[in-house]
Amino acid sequence: MKSIRYNVQCIMLFIFTMTFASSSFAQKADRSKVPPLGEPKKLSLPAIQTFELSNGLKVVLMEKHSVPLVQMNVIVKSGVVNDPEGKSGLASMVSDMLDEGAAGKSSLELADEINFLGVKIATFSRWHKMGLNLHSPLSKFDDALKIVADILLRPDFPQKELDRIRKERLTTLLQWHDQANMIAAVTFQKMLFGENHPYGRPTMGNETSIKSFSVDDMKSFHEKYFKSNNAYVVVVGDITKDKLVPKLESVFGKWAKGDVPVVKLKDAEQVKKRVVYLIDKPGSAQSVISIGRIGTQRVTEDYFPVTVMNTILGGSFTSRLNNNLREQHGYTYGAGSSFDMRPYAGPFVARSSVQTEVTDKALVEFFKELEGITRPIPADELTRAKNYVALSYPDNFQTVAEIAANIEEMIDYNLPGDYFNSYIGKVLNVGAGDVSKVSKRYIVPDKMVVVVVGDRSKIEEGIKKLNLGEIKHYKIEEVLGKKPQL
């Protein structure tokens, strides 16, 4: 120890001397205080232009001419929650199958055309929406549009491609058995929402449902939901409205309307007591921990207070969870928390992967922080969190893909037209009382689902002694289902 201290002092002396010598020429840096900030600049975004095609299809455009790129997201306002009874995973399968053959072109022909253009076309499904994102150089946009229209409006759902993708999905389900994070996620949503609620089931479906999908299932799902009055288009990039309208009109102008069934979800039952679900994964180097309960829906007056509160709890690097579990204790590479806000209340979850040997100690620290967040927040910590969320907001508007995603959120939740411009002010207006209110409303530490995926033989004793509540033991197959047979 002595020799180390000696070394450090030598270096200090060395640096001090050199500093003194060179800095006499330059403007002196005063390191005794933080340099003052200049005036912050406002984020000024181009106008959001909203219009309709001749068939009523809604289009939202933001022009951005700095790089010759165009992002186009075509959104269908139905998704995983529209899976028919017993056909869990169908929406996801339909989105996967869209580009597997369309308008008479085969899967490989489509892939070749898309890849020759060098554009990116990604089909997707989410809880309440599905569709396609096109990311294209401006020079390839016209050609890409034609392919996009075929994929969205005229998919063929070939039997042989369905068989192929079915096998891929069953194999993916098998691979989940290796992945502690996936086991934790599937268990957490299942215990939180129950299997009778769509939010409680994996979006990809299960072995039985995946094996049951037919070409007719796909076609009827597509027929039912892919209607122009159930869709909208977001375009961001190097293109003007005048140029865009005829292009979209030619590919989407005849997209038919139709009556689309609306699905209403039942509210899931909130967690009533604390239960620990311990899933045994022998030989794990770490335990994967997920703790939480049902949070809130996206449209709520609590949105900004919850965002600030979660930033303090686990939404930033300096947040309490990360600071405690990583920086203070070294139990993990990182810890955090999030609210997944959807049209209906989604999960609040606090999570981390911690070294097996300290699983019980980490759980203690988790609950310390979950309790702590419901008590008054020191003023400087609150200010830091608000500034972090508010002042970094412009960072979300650099790329065409980011901007398009932000516009989608505005449309999905019918947010006001000045949403982007009023965002910073709304965050900065959050008061200590608002945070206190929502922390007590949403963070109820003795009524939470606690999922731990790890080596039972090494962690069970320690967890028992914490008396967190009933401990329920599961094998991996009991939560994921038996390993699927192809």
Place this chain on the structure above:
Amino acid sequence: MKRILVVLILLCGFTIAQEKQISVPYTRVVLPNGLNVLMHEDHTVPMVSVNMWYHVGSGNEKPGRTGFAHLFEHLMFEGSKNVPEGKFDEWLEAVGGNNNGSTNTDRTNYWENAPGNALELVLFIDSDRMGYLPDVMTQEKLDGQRSVVKNERRQSYENQPYGLSWEIISKNLYPEGHPYNWTTIGSMDDLNAASLEDVIEFFNLYYAPNNASLAIAGDINIEETIKLVEKWYGEIPRGKPVPPIDPPAAKLTEEKILLYEDNVQLPRLYMSWITPAFYHPGDTEMDLIAKIFTAGKDSRLYKKLVYELQIAQDVIAFQSSNKLSSEFFIIATAKGGHALDELKNVIQEEIDKIKSEPPTERELQKVVNQTEAEFLDRLESIGGFGGKADLLNQYYFYTGNPDYFNEDLNRYKGIGTKDISAMAQTYLPGNGRVILSVVPKGKTELAVQKKEGGVK
């Protein structure tokens, strides 16, 4: 008062729209202490990104200290003389900024993204750790980040299926003593062995302004920025010249067939070769070969293995480019009931085919088009990993020219179909590669089997 600038180069860039040139115009300044400063204006959003590359990576590590460069990276966030522990992140978040860093074999990078009005704060905290880190370094800080990094290793490698493959491959591709013989994360034993003396020694050797380059991109005024950089970094003394790593070029002259049993459901095959260094002749072709092999459903290996035969769940090929040499990988996971030899045989057929017969013009054009489109994406973000500030540093470090964007794109456009075959012949030999089978425990029969007589 005398300006302390020694070089000032102003380059005029072309905008893409006018000349179809991809360019990121920059201003370069070199401080007397040797710090290279690269600045680029982009006023799209009122943000700025400060991006520092130290020209040191895991390749510089001493024997018995694997993982140290990365462990050191962690310590750079733990406070310096005038920035108390924890304040680096707190001060930055309080103005709406964030940060990260990463370490690879060749370099360590650090970036901070923040609103433009906080530029000086960022320069203060970043320069303070360049100048005054050891002043407040402690055993506690080292031990704390050692625990964090060991958990990073557990999370990203040990607790991941197939996660320890990289370690086995590096160790077998490169000879003992070669800087690429180990992984950046290092071994648990070596992480445990790292001492406070090591930290000070490493800092003094490598963390000097003359061994670093600083890129600043975003909503900045160049002249103001130069003044601020001088003010905050100018006082930091030049370090001793850093000895270059210059090992003999690594060459594999045998086929190594390796086996690892892991806690996994399905066997996975890793084929790997040593290939030309980043931006060196051959590197470009290997990038394109990787795309011809596995970019998209219609690519050669994906089409065969995943689409037609359906004996693989996935397949990916890529050229991992580094300063001394690169590695080319083909990785495929078998579907249930299929052994890795089946996969390997199909892959070998495709390797042989591309060696003996050039791809068609259209097939080559396809992968060049994909590459060209990716270049546009690189111009969108100023900061973070892969943003413009990071790329200025990357190009500067590897090529000497920070605005290498257009040259970089042109190197792909200049490749002919015969070049593809020639490079496949040279760099994908059967008798100079590492083949690793990762199989479920006890299922060694699924691994690639060693054969008498070897492979052609």
